[in-house]
Amino acid sequence: MKRNIIYIVIAAIVGLGVGYFLFGESNTETMEMTEHNHSPENGQMWTCSMHPQIMQPEAGDCPICGMDLIPADAGADGLSPEQFKMTANAMALANIRTTVVGDTEGDNDNTISLSGKIAVNEEAMAVQASYFDGRIERLNVNYEGQAIRKGQLLATIYSPELVAAQQELLTAASLRESQPQLYSAVRNKLKLWKLSDNQINSIESSSKVKENFPVYATVSGTVSEVMSSEGDYLKKGQPIVKVSNLNTVWAEFDVYESQLSQFKKGQKISIAANAYPNKTFDGEVTFIDPVLDNTTRTVTIRATLSNQKDMFKPGMFVSGKIESGLVTPQASLLVPSSAIMWTGERSLVYVKANGDEPIFEMREVMLGARSGDQIEVANGLDYGEEIVTNGTFTVDAAAQLQGKKSMMNKTGGKTMTGHEGHMGMLENNSSSDISGEMMKIKFSDGFQKDFEAALPAYLKLKDALVSGDAPKTSMDAIATLEILKKLDLSDTGAMEKAHVNKSIEMLEAIAKKEDLENQRIHFVILNENIVAIASNLDSLDNTLYVQKCPMANNNRGAVWLSTENEIRNPYFGDAMLTCGSVVKILK
Structure with a gap:
């Protein structure tokens, strides 16, 4: 019995030894690998290319946008301090496009594109006035847009002065043989009051004085303004209606100060014209305004168009193409204007550093003259380099997220991330200046008052986007644009001017495109500037709520202003009407 027990114990010990020899080392390695894979102590963390604040110890999806996480250090391998990398997915979502820099011959058609409106030809405008004192008994022209012709009855006027003049005519007519000079003088007096020979002869032949005298149109055209009403008592020379002859109209365009030498x-x-997409009309520049608009830094140029068929309506949007008078050196580099980012003091582009990979770096450039949609780069770029021409602001946002040099951060360095940083600036009533330091924006009292006058129009624009009404959005953008263009920027700094000018640029884009998706894309950038200005006003007549939707702007988040605490999302409308939250209250 004892011998059997000893054999069993020996067999068990041998079995344990063989088992450890076969499996123990493998299990140890597995445990070590498991610890290696799951322990963050080895430094291998995973992050999101669009939300670098996300850090997880293992691969997966971003909890914010759902994109695949990448190794936290994958974007830095082999890159210089100024360079950063974007994922292919992020590039596709933002619709980022690049262009290889070419020369003048390859990239420029030597034409300048302009935007403008049809206006009334003021040279063909006439005012129909009363030539004698009297009361309007009947007004036959009573609404704007009414067509009238020369000789048409405009109004019937009772004039005591004219009654007396008619009595003088009848008396002078009876003395015509003995006092012809008196008779002639009385007739001339009535002619100066715009009575025709037929009217004067009619009074003579009837020997009756007319109490209510008709007034006839002296020109043909379209009524642009009714300036009197029935029952009004008119003084001599007081206008009745304003008449515009629309057989010719003006096409007026605004050109930038930097383009003046080319016209x-x-x-x-x-x-x-948008109304006739398949037609073009030839004209020539007939007038260049000698005075520069200090607010918009533009000058109006004008072309006179024939309008015999009434195709052009005053207020109609038109576009123009004109051959540039600029002669550029053959070696100059021209790039699309969409590639340039202006800060007020610097001009920037994003260069694709590696043709095979989405690696970018910011480059400061010196600009020359503008020719059409192209801008000359005098220094900072070389022929053959590849630059971002669409989605530039998105690339700039990626640079900010990764702590690289960017439009608003000249020196680089990650201080805040994404919209958290932007909203942090808003909540502190501050903004970043060109050098990347934090500073308080200061506005003059006149600027604050004028800017606040633009807020009702902006709020209507926001409500139109909530309703998904693209045509009304375009009209409200025009109304907001007209107010912002009148702002006095003489006492404001470069950062403040940059906010206003970028807002004007976005409103112009919203007004021109009646495409709801396109309008909402530009509304994102508009709000980044409008909210920054509103957050720095010293006082407001009404409380404003800064609201933010984290799903807008391709899940990067976007803000807007509202007078109500309740969320009404302008970026998604009915699809996600209540998506968002209040992030700041401006009182």
């Missing part, structure tokens, strides 16, 4: 009177211009 002169007599230049041919090709004009297109």
Whole structure:
């Protein structure tokens, strides 16, 4: 019995030894690998390319946007301190496009594109006035847009002065043989009051004085303004209606100060109207405004168009193409204007550093003259380099997220991330200046008052986007734009001007495109500037709520202003009407 027990114990010990030899080392390695894979102590963390604040110890999806996480150090391998990398997915979502820099011959068609409106030809405008004192008994022209012709009855006027003049005529007519000079003087007096020979002869032949005298149109055209009403007592020379002859109209365009050298009177211009997409109309520059608009830094140029068929309506949007008068050196580099980012003091582009990978770096450039949609780069770029021409602001946002040099951060360094940083600036009533330091924006009292006058129009624009009404959005953008263009920026700094000018640029884009998705894309950038200004006003007549939707702007988040605490999302409308929250209250 004892011998059997000893054999069993020996067999068990041998079995344990063989088992450890076969499996123990493998299990130890597995445990070590498990610890290696799951322990963050080895430094291998996973992050999101669009939300670098996300850090997880293992691969997976971003809890914010759902994108695949990447190794936290994967974007830094082999990159210089100024470079950063974007994922292919992020590039596709933001619709980022690049262009290889070419020369003048390859990239420029030497034409300038302009935007403008049809206006009334003021040279063909006439005012129909009363030539004698009297009361309007009947007004036959009583609404704007009414067509009238020369000789048409405009109004019937009772005039005691004219009654007396008619009595003088009848008396002078009876003395015509003995006092012809008196008779002639009385007739001339009535002619000066715009009575025709037929009217004067009619009074003589009837020998009756007319109490209510008719007034006839002296020109043909369209009524642009009714300036009197029935029952009004008119003084001599007081206007009754304003008449515009629309057989010719003006096409007026605004050109930037930097483009002035490229225009002169007599230049041919090709004009297109949204109402007639398949037609172009030829004209020539007939007038260049000698006074520069200090607010918009633009000058108005004008072309006169024939309008015999009433195709052009005053207020209609038109576009023009004109051959540039600029002669550029053959070696100059021209890039699309969409590639340039202006800070007020610097001009920037994003260069694709590696043609095979989405690696970018910011580059400061010196600009020359503008020719159409192209801008000359005098220094900072070389022929053959690849630059971002669409989605530039998205690339700039990625640079900010990764702590690289960017439009608002000249020196680089990660201080805040994404919209958290932006909203942090708003909540502290501050903004970043061109050098990346934090500073308080200061506005003059006149600027604050004028800017606040633009807020009701902006709020209507926001409500139109909530309703998903693209045409009304365009009209409200125009109304807001007209107010912002009148702001006095003479006492404001470069950062403040940059906010206003970028807002004007976005409103112009919203007004031109009646495409709801496109309008909402530009509304994102508009709000980044409008909210920054509103957050720095010293006082407001009404409380404003800064609201934010984390799902807007391709899940990067976007803000807007509202007078109500309740969320009404302008970026998604009915699809996600209540998505968002209040992040700041401006009282």
